[in-house]
Amino acid sequence: MNNLKKIEYSLKKRKRQESRFKIYGLLGITSAVTFLCIILSSIFMEGKKAFLSTYIKLEVYFDPDIIYTDNDQKEEDIKFANFQKIIKNSLNSFFPEISDKGELRKLSNFISSSEEENLMRLVLENKQLIGQKVTLWLLASSKIDVINKNPDMELIAEEDRLISNLELNWLNEIRSANNIESNFNKNFFVKADSTEPEQAGIWGSLVGSFFTLFVTLILSFPIAVAAGVFLEELAPKNKFTDFIEVNINNLAAVPSIIFGLLGLAIFLNVMHLPRSAPIVGGMVLALMTLPTIIIATRASLKAVPPSIREAAIGLGATKFQTVTHHVLPLSLPGILTGTIIGMSQALGESAPLLMIGMVAFIVDVPGSFLDSSTVLPVQIYLWKSTAARGFVELTAAGVMVLLSFLILMNGLAVYIRQKFEKKW
Amino acid sequence: MKKSSLAIVALAFAFSTESIARDQIKIVGSSTVYPFATVVAERFGKTSGFKTPVIESTGSGGGLKLFCKGLGTEHPDITNASRRIKSKEVKKCSENGVTDITEIKVGFDGIAMANAKSGPMLELSLKDIYLALAKDVPADPEGNTVKPNPYKMWNEVNPALPAAPIVVIGPPPTSGTRDAFNELAIERGCKKFPGRKALKKKDKKLYKSQCRSVREDGPYVEAGENDNLIIEKLVADPGALGVFGYSFLDQNRDKVKAAKVDGVFPEFEAISSGKYPVSRSLFFYIKNAHASVIPGIKEYVREFTSSKAIGSDGYLVSKGLIPLGESERAQFEKDGKTLAKFDAKVLK
Numbered sequence: 001m002n003n004l005k006k007i008e009y010s011l012k013k014r015k016r017q018e019s020r021f022k023i024y025g026l027l028g029i030t031s032a033v034t035f036l037c038i039i040l041s042s043i044f045m046e047g048k049k050a051f052l053s054t055y056i057k058l059e060v061y062f063d064p065d066i067i068y069t070d071n072d073q074k075e076e077d078i079k080f081a082n083f084q085k086i087i088k089n090s091l092n093s094f095f096p097e098i099s100d101k102g103e104l105r106k107l108s109n110f111i112s113s114s115e116e117e118n119l120m121r122l123v124l125e126n127k128q129l130i131g132q133k134v135t136l137w138l139l140a141s142s143k144i145d146v147i148n149k150n151p152d153m154e155l156i157a158e159e160d161r162l163i164s165n166l167e168l169n170w171l172n173e174i175r176s177a178n179n180i181e182s183n184f185n186k187n188f189f190v191k192a193d194s195t196e197p198e199q200a201g202i203w204g205s206l207v208g209s210f211f212t213l214f215v216t217l218i219l220s221f222p223i224a225v226a227a228g229v230f231l232e233e234l235a236p237k238n239k240f241t242d243f244i245e246v247n248i249n250n251l252a253a254v255p256s257i258i259f260g261l262l263g264l265a266i267f268l269n270v271m272h273l274p275r276s277a278p279i280v281g282g283m284v285l286a287l288m289t290l291p292t293i294i295i296a297t298r299a300s301l302k303a304v305p306p307s308i309r310e311a312a313i314g315l316g317a318t319k320f321q322t323v324t325h326h327v328l329p330l331s332l333p334g335i336l337t338g339t340i341i342g343m344s345q346a347l348g349e350s351a352p353l354l355m356i357g358m359v360a361f362i363v364d365v366p367g368s369f370l371d372s373s374t375v376l377p378v379q380i381y382l383w384k385s386t387a388a389r390g391f392v393e394l395t396a397a398g399v400m401v402l403l404s405f406l407i408l409m410n411g412l413a414v415y416i417r418q419k420f421e422k423k424w
Numbered sequence: 425m426k427k428s429s430l431a432i433v434a435l436a437f438a439f440s441t442e443s444i445a446r447d448q449i450k451i452v453g454s455s456t457v458y459p460f461a462t463v464v465a466e467r468f469g470k471t472s473g474f475k476t477p478v479i480e481s482t483g484s485g486g487g488l489k490l491f492c493k494g495l496g497t498e499h500p501d502i503t504n505a506s507r508r509i510k511s512k513e514v515k516k517c518s519e520n521g522v523t524d525i526t527e528i529k530v531g532f533d534g535i536a537m538a539n540a541k542s543g544p545m546l547e548l549s550l551k552d553i554y555l556a557l558a559k560d561v562p563a564d565p566e567g568n569t570v571k572p573n574p575y576k577m578w579n580e581v582n583p584a585l586p587a588a589p590i591v592v593i594g595p596p597p598t599s600g601t602r603d604a605f606n607e608l609a610i611e612r613g614c615k616k617f618p619g620r621k622a623l624k625k626k627d628k629k630l631y632k633s634q635c636r637s638v639r640e641d642g643p644y645v646e647a648g649e650n651d652n653l654i655i656e657k658l659v660a661d662p663g664a665l666g667v668f669g670y671s672f673l674d675q676n677r678d679k680v681k682a683a684k685v686d687g688v689f690p691e692f693e694a695i696s697s698g699k700y701p702v703s704r705s706l707f708f709y710i711k712n713a714h715a716s717v718i719p720g721i722k723e724y725v726r727e728f729t730s731s732k733a734i735g736s737d738g739y740l741v742s743k744g745l746i747p748l749g750e751s752e753r754a755q756f757e758k759d760g761k762t763l764a765k766f767d768a769k770v771l772k
Contacts (some may be wrong), residue, residue: 117470160678195463272498275450276478361462363469363476364448372448372478385650387459387675 043403047396050188053198054140054148056110057179060090061133062123068130078123083116084108087138094179095170106167110174112139114187114199137181142197142390144171148180149393162389188397192365193379197390200383202401204365208278208358208373209347209405211366215282216346220289221339225328227290228297228335233323252291259288260352268356275357276372284352289342296338300331333420340413344406350377376402446497447719449477453487453504454600455649456533456669457706460740461504461728467739468727474720477502483649484600491709492517501714501721505707506533506600506669507607514768524712527766528725528756530734532746534670534695534703535605537592538680543662544586546683550701553685554613555581556590557644559637567617573639590643593654594667597646604704605667606636609685612701655679670695670703671744696746706745712763725760729753 066089067081088108098104115138123129140148143162147153148171158165174180192204227248235241263284267273273280304327312322353359359378366373374382380398383391451461458481469476482490484505491503492513509527517525537548555561556578560570578585595602614620614635624631638644647654651668655676658666665683670690673682682690686701694700708728715721727733734740736747747753758764 156678195459195466268498272496274446275498275500276480357480359480361458361465361479361481363466372450385652387652387672389675 043396043399046393047398047400049149050393050397051185052149052182053185053187054145055137055181055183056140056144056174057135057181058087058090058094058111058138059133059135060086060119060138061093062086062119062130063089064131067123075124078120078127081120081123083119084113086119087111087115094177095173103166106164107170109141110144110167110170112141112198113196115139137183139187139198140180142388145198146390146393147171148182188394192363193361193374193382194363195386195388197388197394200391200394202376202379202398204362205374205376205379205398206401208281208362208366209375211278211369211373212281212285212358212375213343213347215279215369216285216289217339217343219283219286220293220342223286224290224293224339225297225335228294228301229323229328231294232298232301233327234319248291248294252295255351256288256349257351257355259284260355262287263352264355274370274372276360276362276374277370278358278366278373279369280356281353281358281373281375282369284356285346285349288349288352289346292342292345293335293339296342297331297335300334300338301327303334304330330422333416333422337413337417340409340416344409344413347375347405347409348377348402350375350381353378376405448475449502449718449720449724450500451477451479451502451504451708452482452490452500453480453502453708454484454506454706455481455651456484456506456601456671457504457530457708459671460530460706460743460745461708463740463743464728464733465724467733468720468724472720472723472727474723477720477724479504481649483596483598484603485598488513488709489516491711492520492522494520495522495711495713497714497717499711501711501718502724503709505709507603507704508707508771509709509766511768511771514766514771522711522713525766526710526712526725526759526763528708528710528729528760529748529752530706530708530728530745530756531740531748532695532703533706534690534700534746535601535608535667536670536673536682536690537665537667537685537702538658538673538682539665540658540662541679541681543658543664543681544588545681546585546665547687548585548683549582549686550609550613551616552578552582552585552613553609554611554616554635557592557638558610558614558635559639560634562617562619564619567614567619568622569619570634573641576643588663591645591661591664592643592667593645593647593657593664594638595646595651595654596648599649600704601667601669602638605702606638608702608704610638611635669744670746674744692746703746709766710760710763712765715763722761722763725763726757729757729760731757 063086066085068077088104091107091110092098092104095107098107118139147161147163147168153161154168161168163171171180187199188201190203191199191201194200231241231245263280267280267283268275308326308330309322312326313319317325350359353375357372358374359382360372360374361382362372362374364371376398380395380402383395383398449465451465453461458479461479465477465479468474480487480500484503484507487500487503488505488509490500493499509525517523537546537553539546555573556575558573561573561575563569563571575581575590577587577589579587581590594605597603615624620631620635623634645664647657647666651672654666654668655672658664659679666680673680673690688694688700690700690702695703710721710725730738731750731753732738734745734747734753736750738745738747741747748756
């Protein structure tokens with residue numbers, strides 16, 4: 001009787017323990033999911049604004065007196081013409097009551113400075129425009145863009161706001177004339193870094209990331225697969241191979257900045273490769289990715305049942321034929337999955353690139369492996385550390401682009417695993 | 425795939441023997457000058473037809489270290505600095521063959537001490553700053569002997585200040601802002617004690633180490649070369665005080681407010697007239713041997729020193745730079761055109 005009671009009591013206790021354990025697990029998962037949702041939604045709410053930019057409709061008068069400073073009307077004159085003045089005059093004709101010089105300068109800051117270049121190109125292409133009035137949608141400056149996208153910013157006190165009451169009145173006047181609209185932000189997808197938020201884009205760093213990852217893939221994949229196959233299939237099991245194995249596992253856990261230091265010491269200081277170049281970044285990241293791929297390769301080679309090897313050898317295949325004709329093709333899905341995961345790790349890496357000068361302000365989109373460039377995470381970091389308000393949204397949008405590439409790559413890895421992996 | 429990887433490795437080794445020709449200016453250096461240099465670089469790239477220079481923000485000390493490493497295209501052409509080059513660095517430079525450099529002063533920057541808008545209004549004196557942040561503080565009223573800094577609260581330093589713990593978030597030692605802060609705020613506060621001032625004559629080395637060192641026991645928090653991060657930390661902690669350049673204060677007036685130092689706010693007028701005590705000059709240095717090799721260096725310097733950029737009405741002024749007087753600017757514009765060799769004798 002006594003024993004039965006004891007068992008009953010302990011059973012209750014164990015069941016309570018189990019339900020507690022379940023609750024802990026559930027709590028863990030819910031909190032993780034909540035945090036993820038909070039992070040993703042805050043990034044999305046902030047970032048979606050960056051995909052639109054504000055345009056202001058203006059009647060632009062291509063004044064021949066401003067474009068041609070003398071009578072010979074050369075093309076060279078158009079290139080050096082003061083298009084800022086043309087924009088300023090166009091704005092002034094919309095607000096004829098403004099005559100103060102300082103106020104006019106403030107007003108001309110409504111339009112992005114990149115439009116000067118655009119108008120110049122427009123005139124160069126079509127010289128008939130000179131002397132004509134054309135209605136154009138011009139890109140607004142970041143200040144106006146931020147206020148236009150965040151209407152609640154108009155309510156904060158004047159000294160804390162990006163624009164003064166006077167400028168806000170102008171903006172409202174433009175609005176009431178229906179001369180303002182939001183449109184797709186093309187600059188974000190075709191340009192590289194800029195000091196003006198409305199002219200900055202992700203394309204430069206995306207291309208940089210592509211070049212860097214291409215070098216990483218081309219270097220790390222063949223070397224890692226060869227190393228993995230050798231260690232798993234061909235190498236004798238002795239102290240030396242054990243030593244190498246332990247070291248590869250250790251390398252996978254080395255902080256990435258160490259690889260950056262190595263890159264600085266060897267690729268830059270000894271081999272004199274150029275600073276800030278994707279080829280160096282790719283080599284550094286390849287070193288970092290190698291252990292990941294080697295470990296994945298060995299794991300998927302191990303998963304191929306020995307019967308396959310024995311059958312091949314039994315039919316007279318050499319070791320080399322066994323590996324290349326049977327074992328490697330069967331383990332390829334696993335190897336590719338590991339490679340893609342290693343690559344997406346490399347895509348998100350920025351610390352080692354700091355050491356080799358890829359954390360830099362770069363305006364030109366890179367055209368080759370030797371051009372200076374940044375990568376996606378570095379661009380996000382650089383925007384985050386810039387003072388101008390307009391970069392807040394760009395930062396979030398940059399994170400969205402990086403995340404979608406990571407999801408895409410990991411999705412590809414999952415797909416390959418599901419589709420091609422054989423279960424034994 | 426293996427073939428192409430071999431080709432790339434071969435390519436890499438082919439480069440290893442000689443460095444590659446470069447047609448793009450490389451600039452390193454101060455994080456305070458960085459936001460100004462990027463604006464100049466972008467304009468230069470758009471209008472001049474040369475490639476847009478690449479700029480890294482490494483801190484003044486880090487930049488000069490890279491700059492002085494030697495001649496050749498793998499080394500940067502220009503370094504920005506938020507303090508003057510030190511004679512130690514000039515020596516290091518010339519040891520590595522970088523003997524001919526040009527110094528250009530671009531303007532001034534005030535170092536602001538600011539806290540979050542929701543925090544208390546602070547009025548500090550240089551003496552308060554010294555007593556709150558120095559590693560060693562005077563043990564007697566005259567300042568003849570020192571003891572490790574015991575102060576934890578602002579009102580222990582000066583009864584007029586609030587009874588709040590001392591928390592100051594500022595740049596690390598590699599930063600030019602930190603060097604200038606040590607020299608302009610801490611050392612000057614230190615000099616207010618006659619005993620300390622007397623030490624300068626007796627033992628300059630000891631004086632420097634005692635009067636320029638920032639405490640390492642917690643109240644001074646190093647925040648890295650990212651001034652934006654300091655501002656975010658200030659917003660999160662209204663009790664903390666931050667140390668950063670005037671341009672960042674100017675861009676973030678909706679988040680932080682400056683403290684008065686010796687009765688003066690860090691405002692445009694006060695900094696350019698020298699009334700605000702913690703202000704310093706901003707520089708960049710050009711490697712003259714590179715000017716004939718890398719295209720565009722002279723033109724970039726011309727753009728940076730033009731009155732269009734750093735004149736009293738220039739586009740950098742609207743970004744928060746405090747301009748030089750017109751005659752001084754014209755002098756540096758001339759220096760930039762002729763690449764006047766910097767004479768290390770002007771350094772003490």
